[in-house]
Amino acid sequence: MSIRDRLSGNEAVAYAMRQINPDVFAAFPITPSTEIPQYFAQYAADGKVDTEFVTVESEHSSMSTCIGAEAAGVRAVTATSSCGLAYMYEMLYVAASARLPITLACVNRALTGPININNDHSDSMGARDTGWIQIYAENNQEAYDNYLQAMRIAETPDVRLPIMVCQDGFITSHAVENIELEEDEAVKAFVGEYEPENYLLKHENPLAVGPYDTSPYYMEHKVQQAQAMKNAKRAILDVAAEFERTFGRKYGLFEEYQMEDAEAAIVLIGSTAGTAKMCVDQMRARGEKVGLIKLRVFRPFPAEELAQALSKVKTAAVMDKSEGFSGCGGPVFADTRSACYDLKNRPRLINIVYGLGGRDCAVEDIERVFEYLLRIGRTGEDGPVYIHMGQRSSEKEVF
Amino acid sequence: MSDKRLEIRWHGRGGQGAKTACMLLADAAFAAGKYVQGFPEYGPERMGAPITAYNRISDERCSVHSYIYNPDYVVVVDETLLSSVDVTHGLKPGGAVVVNSAKPASQLRPYMHGYEGDIYTIDARKISEECLGAYFPNTPMLAAVVQVSGVLDPERFVQDMQASFEHKFATKPQVIEGNMRCLTESMKEVRMQ
Numbered sequence: 001m002s003i004r005d006r007l008s009g010n011e012a013v014a015y016a017m018r019q020i021n022p023d024v025f026a027a028f029p030i031t032p033s034t035e036i037p038q039y040f041a042q043y044a045a046d047g048k049v050d051t052e053f054v055t056v057e058s059e060h061s062s063m064s065t066c067i068g069a070e071a072a073g074v075r076a077v078t079a080t081s082s083c084g085l086a087y088m089y090e091m092l093y094v095a096a097s098a099r100l101p102i103t104l105a106c107v108n109r110a111l112t113g114p115i116n117i118n119n120d121h122s123d124s125m126g127a128r129d130t131g132w133i134q135i136y137a138e139n140n141q142e143a144y145d146n147y148l149q150a151m152r153i154a155e156t157p158d159v160r161l162p163i164m165v166c167q168d169g170f171i172t173s174h175a176v177e178n179i180e181l182e183e184d185e186a187v188k189a190f191v192g193e194y195e196p197e198n199y200l201l202k203h204e205n206p207l208a209v210g211p212y213d214t215s216p217y218y219m220e221h222k223v224q225q226a227q228a229m230k231n232a233k234r235a236i237l238d239v240a241a242e243f244e245r246t247f248g249r250k251y252g253l254f255e256e257y258q259m260e261d262a263e264a265a266i267v268l269i270g271s272t273a274g275t276a277k278m279c280v281d282q283m284r285a286r287g288e289k290v291g292l293i294k295l296r297v298f299r300p301f302p303a304e305e306l307a308q309a310l311s312k313v314k315t316a317a318v319m320d321k322s323e324g325f326s327g328c329g330g331p332v333f334a335d336t337r338s339a340c341y342d343l344k345n346r347p348r349l350i351n352i353v354y355g356l357g358g359r360d361c362a363v364e365d366i367e368r369v370f371e372y373l374l375r376i377g378r379t380g381e382d383g384p385v386y387i388h389m390g391q392r393s394s395e396k397e398v399f
Numbered sequence: 400m401s402d403k404r405l406e407i408r409w410h411g412r413g414g415q416g417a418k419t420a421c422m423l424l425a426d427a428a429f430a431a432g433k434y435v436q437g438f439p440e441y442g443p444e445r446m447g448a449p450i451t452a453y454n455r456i457s458d459e460r461c462s463v464h465s466y467i468y469n470p471d472y473v474v475v476v477d478e479t480l481l482s483s484v485d486v487t488h489g490l491k492p493g494g495a496v497v498v499n500s501a502k503p504a505s506q507l508r509p510y511m512h513g514y515e516g517d518i519y520t521i522d523a524r525k526i527s528e529e530c531l532g533a534y535f536p537n538t539p540m541l542a543a544v545v546q547v548s549g550v551l552d553p554e555r556f557v558q559d560m561q562a563s564f565e566h567k568f569a570t571k572p573q574v575i576e577g578n579m580r581c582l583t584e585s586m587k588e589v590r591m592q
Contacts, residue, residue: 006425006426006429006435032441117441118441138462139462139464168464170438170439170441171438171464172464174438174439174441175436175437175438175464176422176425176426176435176436176437176438177434177435177436177460178429178434178435178460271464272464273462274462274463274464275462275463275464275465277462278462278463358441360465360466361465362465362466362468363463363465
């Protein structure tokens with residue numbers, strides 16, 4: 001039986017961590033993820049978990065602690081945001097290449113500078129090439145559910161990769177909303193125990209972790225890592241299917257909302273999806289054929305599936321909550337556009353960078369995007385491909 | 400869904416407990432079986448700086464995750480904000496603003512940028528100082544907006560808040576009675592002018 005409650009996104013993730021009772025939590029605080037180790041520290045102090053709660057002096061050390069613990073054969077978790085994730089960078093690659101299924105709760109926040117504590121996706125998007133699986137949540141419920149699924153995905157034998165479970169800073173992490181929680185025993189049964197085949201401290205077959213890799217072997221290991229990331233796609237779907245059978249809530253690589261006959265679509269990640277759903281409902285009510293694709297999984301990127309989902313629309317806007325500084329669009333756009341290249345009838349794709357540093361995105365903002373998409377779908381007009389939404393300094397504002 | 404959704408915007412200053420009141424309202428509405436959102440707008444927070452917090456209360460889950468631009472009700476926890484913040488901006492016709500003030504509405508309205516709607520006032524300082532012996536305006540303001548908006552059954556609200564305070568003030572039970580008196584006094588005294 002689900003338990004009706006109301007929690008913030010941070011509370012929901014800390015609650016999931018308590019239920020899972022991981023072996024090691026390496027903690028270093030940074031806004032807006034600080035509450036996760038804070039709540040967990042209370043659980044540890046109250047004896048509700050028997051986790052080794054390790055307070056370290058930096059995020060480089062928290063990730064190093066997780067690496068050491070996972071290499072030794074136990075479950076290790078941490079939480080961070082923004083500059084904290086950036087400070088882990090070197091070790092993010094080590095964790096992924098050593099194939100250590102660490103779970104990191106990433107509470108998305110803008111990167112400095114200028115210094116800003118609010119939400120965008122520049123922290124985790126910057127880490128998209130580190131070899132970590134990345135799953136994103138729309139709200140507190142998804143942050144909780146994704147966390148319950150994370151270890152099963154990461155620890156799958158032909159995956160064995162670390163996983164980042166992302167939620168939007170403040171918008172999700174600090175907003176209290178209704179949530180369906182699951183019973184402790186049901187969660188423990190679903191997540192199960194971590195029993196790695198080989199690990200550093202296995203006395204009958206000790207394993208070396210992180211030795212120097214020479215040129216004749218390095219590339220083979222990278223190919224195995226790339227294959228593991230491909231395998232993760234199936235593991236994510238398998239775990240989601242079991243999650244649905246167990247708890248009744250359905251998840252996939254992405255969510256399609258009113259896409260069946262949509263002519264114009266928006267592709268985006270995170271909490272803005274909820275706002276966009278309201279907009280789709282309002283526009284559908286007056287007969288506009290609009291739809292939404294909310295990406296849940298960004299790494300591995302669901303290229304074939306996404307291209308298929310976009311194959312019938314005339315126009316689509318990919319909305320990026322990070323800049324990327326490629327000079328030609330954000331990271332979600334780059335991958336989406338690449339995925340659509342092999343389609344016979346490609347939709348017209350535009351990129352909208354929005355919401356940087358906590359800039360709000362309301363239903364009306366989404367509506368302007370849809371109106372623009374419907375217009376270029378009707379008229380075939382050429383306009384800019386790469387747009388920053390709501391610029392106060394822009395003279396020729398598209399929106 | 401949007402028809403039945405009630406949206407409230409809180410204006411206060413850091414340290415006055417506007418965010419706490421916003422979260423308590425979410426708790427009370429949750430206890431009454433509603434779907435709730437309670438969230439603050441975070442800036443460079445410090446004591447005395449203007450802060451904003453929001454509530455959405457509805458019978459179905461609300462998926463919108465933006466700030467609230469067209470609230471049904473606005474709560475002003477500190478009347479000195481009236482000279483710097485356009486508190487009634489976007490307030491829906493038929494809604495109301497609830498201000499913590501000992502002044503009559505006629506003295507507050509000139510600060511409201513041509514706002515013509517209802518103004519309710521409550522002297523939260525007087526109530527708080529009488530009931531708690533100190534100035535904590537958030538509890539009286541919470542009770543005032545519940546009373547004015549009718550979003551919750553008042554009797555049920557008072558019962559739920561008793562339970563909520565017993566939990567929140569488990570280590571200092573001496574303040575529970577005073578807070579409860581703050582609530583009931585405020586619900587009695589809030590008035591439209």
